[in-house]
Amino acid sequence: MKLNERSVAHYALSDSPADHMGFLRTWGGPGTPPTPSGTGRRCWFVLKGNLLFSFESREGRAPLSLVVLEGCTVELAEAPVPEEFAFAICFDAPGVRPHLLAAEGPAAQEAWVKVLSRASFGYMRLVVRELESQLQDARQSLALQRRSSRKSVASRCKPQAPNHGAAGLENGHCLSKDSSPVGLVEEAASRSAGWGLAEWELQGPASLLLGRGQSPVSPETSCFSTLHDWYGQEIVELRQCWQKRAQGSHSKCEEQDRP
Numbered sequence: 001m002k003l004n005e006r007s008v009a010h011y012a013l014s015d016s017p018a019d020h021m022g023f024l025r026t027w028g029g030p031g032t033p034p035t036p037s038g039t040g041r042r043c044w045f046v047l048k049g050n051l052l053f054s055f056e057s058r059e060g061r062a063p064l065s066l067v068v069l070e071g072c073t074v075e076l077a078e079a080p081v082p083e084e085f086a087f088a089i090c091f092d093a094p095g096v097r098p099h100l101l102a103a104e105g106p107a108a109q110e111a112w113v114k115v116l117s118r119a120s121f122g123y124m125r126l127v128v129r130e131l132e133s134q135l136q137d138a139r140q141s142l143a144l145q146r147r148s149s150r151k152s153v154a155s156r157c158k159p160q161a162p163n164h165g166a167a168g169l170e171n172g173h174c175l176s177k178d179s180s181p182v183g184l185v186e187e188a189a190s191r192s193a194g195w196g197l198a199e200w201e202l203q204g205p206a207s208l209l210l211g212r213g214q215s216p217v218s219p220e221t222s223c224f225s226t227l228h229d230w231y232g233q234e235i236v237e238l239r240q241c242w243q244k245r246a247q248g249s250h251s252k253c254e255e256q257d258r259p
Contacts, residue, residue, distance in 0.1 A: 003066070008051075008063070008066060009062065009063060011048065011051070012046065012048070012051075012053045012063045012066075013061065016048060018046050018047060018048050019047045019048060019049065019115055019119065020046075020047040020111070020112065020115040021044070021045065021046045021047065022044075022045060022103075022104075022108060022112070023042055023043070023044055023045070023104060024042075024043060024045045024054075024101045024102065024103060024112070025039075025040040025041065025042050025043075025079075025084065025101065025102040025103075026040055026041055026043055026054065026099070026100065026101050026102075027040045027041075027079075027080065027100045039080075039081050040079075040080070040081065040084075040102065043055060043056065043064060044056070044057055044058045044060060045101075047115060047116070047119060049119065050068060050069045050070060050119045050120050050121060051066060051067070051068060051069070052066070052067040052069060052089075052116070052119075053065070053066055054066075067089060067099055069089070069116060069119045069120050070120050070121065070122070071091060071092050071093065071120075071122075072089050072090060072091045072092070072120070073089075073090050073092075073117075074087060074088070074089055074090075074113050074116045074117045075087065075088055075090060076088075076109075076113070077098075077100060079100070079102045081102075084102040085102055085103045085104070085105060085106055085108070085109035086100060086101065086102040086103075086109075087100075087101055087102075087103075087109060087112065087113050088100050088101070089101070089116065
């Protein structure tokens, strides 16, 4: 793989956020000469995307080495020096030796192994496929929920047929003989004979419905549109009665004003 050294160095020193960084000890990596004592070389490592840079120090201005984390695995390993928390970056290509690194503690070792294992584009492709699968399942589940909710709403809006077989039942409510629709109509008719127009209007929509021989508890009033039309007729009648009364009072006032 050929890389432009200037572009790589510019990216390593740019202000782009790093995925992980910290001190690691390395043994004979590319660009890092081995130490005579075999204790390794302590360098500052910066991970950006799938690129692992190493520097001489935290303030280093030129990267010492670069590892492209593609086609590789990260495994725990034994360090040449005891009490070192080492791991190795192993490549599948033949003839490429692994990069042996060591962290300063078990927590740092675990963190480096985790982020390096997830840095490749191959891992990102697997994550994207899994997320796409979960999104597809969520969309299908949402579509099924919407269908079931629409069916339930449609079933609620369907008018229920009255049960003619059960005596004294009106829309699921038990009515006595005196409170049946016929009895209510007869009672309303008898009371209206001794009431004035104002008293009759104050009895509300139910009395007007009974006056027309209609039941206020009707199967057809389960939908809003039917209920709206039902009470709209009552409002029109009330408005006409009010206009007649207003015209009558106005004519009386004119007669009184005449000399």
